[in-house]
Amino acid sequence: MTNDKLIQVKNLKKYYNKDTIHALDDVTVDVNKGDVMVVIGPSGSGKSTLLRSLNLLETPTDGEIIFHGIDITKKSFINSQGKKERVNINLHRQKMGMVFQHFNLFPHKTILDNMILSPVRVLGMSKAAAKEKALRLLKRVGLEDRASAYPIQLSGGQKQRVAIVRALMMEPEVMLFDEPTSALDPEMVGEVLNVMKELANEGMTMVVVTHEMGFAREVGNRVLFMDEGKLVEQGAPREIFENPQHPRLQEFLSKVL
Amino acid sequence: MNNLITAEGFEKTFNFIKLIQQGLVVTVLLALLTVIIGFILGILLAIMRMTDIRPLRFLGQTKSGKLRKNRFLVFLSKFNPISMIATIYVEVIRSTPVIVQIMLIYHGVFGLIDLPSFTFFGFISFERFLPGVVALGINSGAYLCEILRSGIQSIDQGQTEASRSLGMSKVQTMRHIILPQAIKNILPAIANEFVVIIKESSICYTIGVRDIMSAVESVRGAYFIIMEPLLVAAALYFCLCFPTSKIIAYFERRMSRGDKR
Ligand SMILES: Nc1ncnc2c1ncn2[C@@H]1O[C@H](COP(=O)(O)OP(=O)(O)O)[C@@H](O)[C@H]1O
Ligand SMILES: [Mg+2]
Numbered sequence: 163m164t165n166d167k168l169i170q171v172k173n174l175k176k177y178y179n180k181d182t183i184h185a186l187d188d189v190t191v192d193v194n195k196g197d198v199m200v201v202i203g204p205s206g207s208g209k210s211t212l213l214r215s216l217n218l219l220e221t222p223t224d225g226e227i228i229f230h231g232i233d234i235t236k237k238s239f240i241n242s243q244g245k246k247e248r249v250n251i252n253l254h255r256q257k258m259g260m261v262f263q264h265f266n267l268f269p270h271k272t273i274l275d276n277m278i279l280s281p282v283r284v285l286g287m288s289k290a291a292a293k294e295k296a297l298r299l300l301k302r303v304g305l306e307d308r309a310s311a312y313p314i315q316l317s318g319g320q321k322q323r324v325a326i327v328r329a330l331m332m333e334p335e336v337m338l339f340d341e342p343t344s345a346l347d348p349e350m351v352g353e354v355l356n357v358m359k360e361l362a363n364e365g366m367t368m369v370v371v372t373h374e375m376g377f378a379r380e381v382g383n384r385v386l387f388m389d390e391g392k393l394v395e396q397g398a399p400r401e402i403f404e405n406p407q408h409p410r411l412q413e414f415l416s417k418v419l
Numbered sequence: 420m421n422n423l424i425t426a427e428g429f430e431k432t433f434n435f436i437k438l439i440q441q442g443l444v445v446t447v448l449l450a451l452l453t454v455i456i457g458f459i460l461g462i463l464l465a466i467m468r469m470t471d472i473r474p475l476r477f478l479g480q481t482k483s484g485k486l487r488k489n490r491f492l493v494f495l496s497k498f499n500p501i502s503m504i505a506t507i508y509v510e511v512i513r514s515t516p517v518i519v520q521i522m523l524i525y526h527g528v529f530g531l532i533d534l535p536s537f538t539f540f541g542f543i544s545f546e547r548f549l550p551g552v553v554a555l556g557i558n559s560g561a562y563l564c565e566i567l568r569s570g571i572q573s574i575d576q577g578q579t580e581a582s583r584s585l586g587m588s589k590v591q592t593m594r595h596i597i598l599p600q601a602i603k604n605i606l607p608a609i610a611n612e613f614v615v616i617i618k619e620s621s622i623c624y625t626i627g628v629r630d631i632m633s634a635v636e637s638v639r640g641a642y643f644i645i646m647e648p649l650l651v652a653a654a655l656y657f658c659l660c661f662p663t664s665k666i667i668a669y670f671e672r673r674m675s676r677g678d679k680r
Binding site: 217223256260266267278 | 578580581586591596599600603631
């Protein structure tokens with residue numbers, strides 16, 4: 163595990179409803195290369211908001227998100243030649259894969275087309291090369307025979323595995339998971355967690371919001387506990403689960419473990 | 420006026436078969452051109468309503484690009500003239516009767532312009548036909564705009580988020596993800612709008628367009644019978660509208676089958 167900072171989150175705030183709801187309240191945290199950072203906390207504590215802010219699906223009210231040395235919450239930055247340049251959020255998003263609770267596959271496209279759309283349209287990859295790559299990835303998750311199926315024909319677990327490899331098609335530097343197993347029937351949770359575990363073992367940087375404490379303990383190298391928009395406690399899984407400091411974390415763990 | 424329906428009445432009506440045929444052609448042309456104008460206008464209006472060009476946006480932001488606290492400035496920064504114009508247009512059209520709109524456009528707008536008076540296809544008077552088409556197009560543009568917009572908004576937000584998270588731009592997302600799904604969802608509403616346009620075009624006889632209804636009026640003027648020509652008109656409108664909705668329903672079924680294959 164290196165200590166290269168991939169994403170730096172500085173004093174991030176996200177307020178809703180005329181500033182009455184503090185979904186994120188001054189969160190500062192770094193995501194290092196190779197981290198498997200697991201974010202836990204009660205419902206409504208701001209886990210999704212934090213994750214979604216990282217690739218600007220939510221626009222922060224205040225604070226900085228520094229990715230590749232650029233504060234992507236700003237409109238422009240000063241490039242290496244000292245010139246002012248616009249922040250191109252599409253460019254940064256390509257490097258951050260995202261997996262959603264409800265899969266969000268494109269229902270009008272086949273599995274294969276779901277996967278090749280963005281590499282072809284955004285990266286300018288040839289269709290043939292994209293197809294080959296997609297089939298290779300599908301094979302890895304045991305779904306090569308479903309390439310021409312439509313999402314509606316797949317089980318939840320299969321959909322989520324497709325969603326993961328669809329994101330991998332873009333060769334992201336970090337993968338963001340927002341409760342990837344929460345919408346699944348219990349018997350399908352394992353197959354998705356296994357794919358994520360493999361990904362982690364290959365060294366992919368991951369930020370995972372989940373209620374699967376087993377995964378956090380086994381796969382995570384850092385655990386963040388959030389409560390009421392604040393980052394209350396963080397540490398190695400062992401510290402967090404075996405020696406929780408903050409009363410809110412103790413209370414939370416007593417409920418979920 | 421005799422309100423009994425007689426075979427003789429139908430015979431008299433069919434003395435005007437030529438006029439009725441011409442009326443049918445006019446009605447079909449009116450509806451087709453209205454659909455085209457309405458669609459182009461509807462797309463334009465929908466785009467206008469969904470644009471996010473706010474010239475005063477800077478008023479609501481601090482130098483570093485964060486939202487200001489001052490509510491009045493934030494309110495001003497939300498001013499979006501293009502969207503506002505389209506919204507006003509749509510709401511005015513939807514809240515006034517189509518007959519008033521047609522009269523206003525015929526007398527008010529085209530009353531000020533000298534249209535060349537010629538006929539095309541041998542029997543269609545340009546100076547009556549054009550205002551009719553324009554008025555109907557302006558009317559259905561507002562409705563089609565709302566149909567398109569609701570179709571686009573009915574697509575789950577997660578689709579946009581997934582697409583954007585893959586690095587696709589707003590325009591790419593619209594084109595490859597949102598529109599294909601939205602259009603499929605709104606086909607029934609569009610089909611319904613087609614049928615409404617065919618039926619509503621009958622109002623154009625009030626400004627002297629010689630459509631099916633105008634042929635009915637001619638028969639009435641000549642023979643003082645009303646029921647028979649009206650029944651013929653009803654049959655003709657039915658023959659136009661019913662197959663139209665059935666054909667579109669057929670395509671709709673075919674398209675939704677594609678999904679579940
Ligand atoms: N679009 C929104 N508008 C208003 N409040 C929101 C919105 N999104 C999230 N919130 C609020 O922000 C808080 C944090 O939400 P979220 O990040 O989704 O929590 P979590 O993912 O931990 O369950 C919650 O109180 C939620 O109600
Ligand atoms: Mg959440």
